[in-house]
Every structure is written in structure tokens, then in C-alpha cells.
Amino acid sequence: MRAHVGWSALRREAGLLARDRSVWAAWLVVLCLSVLAVAAGLAEVREQRATISRLAAADRADRQAVLAAQGDWGGAAYNSFHLTADPPSDFAFAALGRRDDAAWKHRVRMLALEGQIHERDAGHPVLALTGRFDFAFLAAYLLPLVLIVLLHDLRAAERVAGRHDLLLATAGQAARLWPLRAGLRAGGVCIAAALPLVVAGALSGTAAPTLWAAVALLLAYLLCWTVVCSAVAAWQQAGDVILATLLALWVLVAVVIPGAGRIAIDRAVPLPAGADIVMTQREAVNDAWDLPKATTMAAFVRQHPQWADHAHVDRPFTWAWYYAFQQVGDQTAQPLSAAYTAGRLDRDRRAGALAWLAPPVLLQRGLQALAQTDLRAVLAYEARVRAFHAALRAFYYPKLFLGQAFDPAAFGGLPVFGTEVPAD
Numbered sequence: 001m002r003a004h005v006g007w008s009a010l011r012r013e014a015g016l017l018a019r020d021r022s023v024w025a026a027w028l029v030v031l032c033l034s035v036l037a038v039a040a041g042l043a044e045v046r047e048q049r050a051t052i053s054r055l056a057a058a059d060r061a062d063r064q065a066v067l068a069a070q071g072d073w074g075g076a077a078y079n080s081f082h083l084t085a086d087p088p089s090d091f092a093f094a095a096l097g098r099r100d101d102a103a104w105k106h107r108v109r110m111l112a113l114e115g116q117i118h119e120r121d122a123g124h125p126v127l128a129l130t131g132r133f134d135f136a137f138l139a140a141y142l143l144p145l146v147l148i149v150l151l152h153d154l155r156a157a158e159r160v161a162g163r164h165d166l167l168l169a170t171a172g173q174a175a176r177l178w179p180l181r182a183g184l185r186a187g188g189v190c191i192a193a194a195l196p197l198v199v200a201g202a203l204s205g206t207a208a209p210t211l212w213a214a215v216a217l218l219l220a221y222l223l224c225w226t227v228v229c230s231a232v233a234a235w236q237q238a239g240d241v242i243l244a245t246l247l248a249l250w251v252l253v254a255v256v257i258p259g260a261g262r263i264a265i266d267r268a269v270p271l272p273a274g275a276d277i278v279m280t281q282r283e284a285v286n287d288a289w290d291l292p293k294a295t296t297m298a299a300f301v302r303q304h305p306q307w308a309d310h311a312h313v314d315r316p317f318t319w320a321w322y323y324a325f326q327q328v329g330d331q332t333a334q335p336l337s338a339a340y341t342a343g344r345l346d347r348d349r350r351a352g353a354l355a356w357l358a359p360p361v362l363l364q365r366g367l368q369a370l371a372q373t374d375l376r377a378v379l380a381y382e383a384r385v386r387a388f389h390a391a392l393r394a395f396y397y398p399k400l401f402l403g404q405a406f407d408p409a410a411f412g413g414l415p416v417f418g419t420e421v422p423a424d
Contacts, residue, residue, distance in 0.1 A: 023185055026146055031192040033142065037135040038200040041093030044132075045204070052085045052105065059083035059107065067411050073399040074319025076411070077110035077392075084108055084388055084417045086381040089372040090206045094197060094214060095136035095364065097373030106385060110396060112329040113389045114281045114337050117382060118274035135197055136367040139218055140360035141254055143193055144225045148246040150185045151229035153239035179230065186226040194218055210370050217370075221363045254360045261354040269350065271343040272336045284332035288325035300324040303331060310401040320400040327393070341379060348375045384418070391415035 063080050070076040085105040092099065108116045194215050201211040232246055288296050297311040304327070313321045355362040368374040395415055398404065 023150060023188065026150055027188045027192045030143065030146055030189050031196070033138055034135065034193045034196040037133060037138045038093060038196045040132075041096060041134045042200055042204065044096060044134075045088045045093045048088050048099070048104070052087055055083055055085070055105065067408065070406075070408075072319070072406050073396060073404070074322065077319075077323065077396045077400075079109075081107040081109050082388070082392065082417060084385045086377070086384075090204050091201065091210050091214070091371045092373050093200060093204060093371075094134065095367035095371040095373055096132050096134050097136070097364075097368035097371060098375060098378050099373050100132050102378045104381065108385065108389055108392075110323060110326070110389075110392055112281050112285055112326040112333075113386065114330050114333040115278045117385060118277050118337075136364045136371075139193060139221065139367070140363045143189060143222060144250055144254070144360070145247075146189055147186055147222065147225045147229055148243065148250065150189070151182050151226065152233055152243045152246055154181055154230070154233050182226055182230045182233075186222055190219055190222050193222075214367060214370050217363060217366045221359060224359060253358045257354070257358040258361050261351065261358070265347050265350045265354070269343050269347045271347070272340050274340065277333050277336045277340060280336055281329045281333035285326060285329035288328065293321055296321065296325045296328055299328045299331065303327075304397075307397065307401050323393075323396070323400060341382075344375060344379070388415060388417045 059081065063082070066079045066081075067076055070079065083105065084107075088096075088099065088104075103117075106116060197214065197218075198211060201214075228249070229246060232249075233242055235242055235245075237245075293313040297313060301308040301311050310320070311324070351361070352365060355365055365374065369376075392415060395413065399410075
């Protein structure tokens, strides 16, 4: 009997909803915005992959031409560049995250690395100001506004129309009426937003667990806002008062708490600037030209003791000495670089804790983690670049310090970024 009553109520509310053009208009707007967001994300991911592919081909051709013209190991290491890149994941289209403000490609060579890592392409000034419109932004910030518009006057409109008491008397089980109405409206919003995401994920080859985890996050987030909107809508006030209250709540959790939290976190966790790291490394490298060579080599062998027996320099210039002081430049900047990395992680950890008070930020962080576009992905890429540079040094150091005869055939053993194993 209860199931029959519930089914009848569902059919009645669905029929009423089907004739409400304003709700259909809201769903259509959400659908269009979701299509636009995922299309923009797919286009950006496609462009980044094309850029990486184009640069990789040019990088190989350039390096082959440069190496063919070299006559010694030091010149080959100095003149040849190596592309490193972090391709976007199959779900990056949904949440581009830090890929807008952190470097995802570098061309590195055997010189001091820290300056190469912390020099990056200038970001788009408009994106730096407003951020990118992607699915994560749509879901976190715009969908709650749609729910607020759809749900704020569920009861107030009926009271204004004089139907409230009659509706409760004829609804059968009045306690289920308002959750049912709110659920149908919010369910339509969720479907309209998630459908383009699922289609785009299938087209881009997103792993099913990742895609369904994103849908689950979206569902939980919209459910949270539906409950909040329904609870405030039950307030015995006019619809415009309820609307203003919900909008004020949205501003609080979407703007005020994140903004104030960011200021507080930045003050609590000061960071050295990337420019400071670059300048420290460059000053150490430039100063090495005027220092006694024994001083430079002593600093080098402290971290590379395996070359202690080959660190004596008795000529005005040797490539071994040159790359040793490049490495010493990195060693000098390493404390600043480590502090920069640790500070970013600390800020990110604190921001993650604060996000529990700001659900829009929490959803964005969750989607970025699934898309591998968060800070940890940035730091993982930097770690891969450092590992590749170490592999380059491991390739060249024996040839430079042991004075091996120059043999172009050995370049077939150059490390390859992403694998750090010899190329074919």
C-alpha cells in the first residue's frame, strides 16, 4: 500500500514538473553549460597534447642535428636540449586545475637544473585573473546557484498562491511531498550536468572507476546543496528572503571562506619565490668563474664522492669542471628549492583542511585529484624532471671525468624522459 501511495505521488509530481517550463529551462541551461564546459576542456587537452607531440618531433630533429655537429662530450651536453612534458590525463578535460598556472613542459639540458625548472612560460593574463571555465568550475560554483533558484520557493510559492494547506491535505503523506519535489528538480540538474561529462569521458578514454568516482562526487555535492536549500526553504518567510539567505550562504562558502583562508594560509606559510631560487642558482654559477677551481671541485665531490679521484683541474678550462660548478649551483639553491616544495605542500594540506568548510573548493580539489591536475601532480612532474636530469648527468659524467674518447655512436644510449633508460 505504501509503495502504491509513493508511486502515485511520484507520478503526480512528475506530471506537474513536466508542465513547469521554468524547470525545463533551468535544466536546459545546465545541459548547455555542461556541454560547453566539457567541450572547452576537451579542446584544451587536445591542444596541449598536440603541442607536446609537435614539440617532441621538433626536439628529436633538433637534437639529432646538434649532436651530429659536435666533436666532444662537453659541447654535446651543452648544445643539446631535451624536451620534458607532462601530458594531460584522460580526465584532465573536466578539471584543468594547476595546468593553467604551473609549467607542464620544459626543455632542459646539462646545465644547472633549478633555474630551468622554475623558469616557465607566462600564463594567460585573463586566465590568471578569472580562472578557466571547466566542468569543475561549473559543478562547484554554478550548479548550486541553479539549485537555489529552483528550490528556494518550493513552499513559499505555494503559500503565496494560497495552495499550501490544501496541498498538504491532499498530498497523502505530506512529509514526503517536499523532499520528492526537491529531489526531482535536483535530479534533473544532476542528470543534465553529468550526461555530457560521462559522454566526454567515454570519448576521451577515461577509466570507468575515475569517471564514476567523479559522478559520485557530483551527486554527493548536489545532494548536500539540495538538503541545505530544502531546509532553508522550509523557513516560514517570503521567497525573496529565503533566496537572499541562500545566496548569502553561497557567497560565504564559495567566496568569503576560500578567499580569507587563502590569505591566512599564505601568511602562515611563507614561501621563497621561484625567482629567488633562480637568482641563487645563477649567482652561484656565475661566482664559480672567479673561485679557485679546487673550491668548486671540493663542493662537488662532497655530494659526488665517486669522482673524487678525478676532480683535480690543472687547466684553465675543462668540461668536467664546468659541469661540476653547474651542479654546485643546484646544490646551493637546493635548500631554497626544498623549502619551496615543502611550503607548497604545507599550504596545500592546510587548504585541504579548510575545504571542509567550503564545499565548492572541496569538490574542485576532488575532481582535480581524479584528473591528476592538482599540486601533487605538479610536484610529481618536477620530480620526474629532476630524475631525468640526474640520468643525463649519469650518462655524461663518466665520459667527462674519465676522459673517454668521443664516440657519436654512444648517443644511442642517451636517457629518454619518462623512462630514464637508454633510447633505442
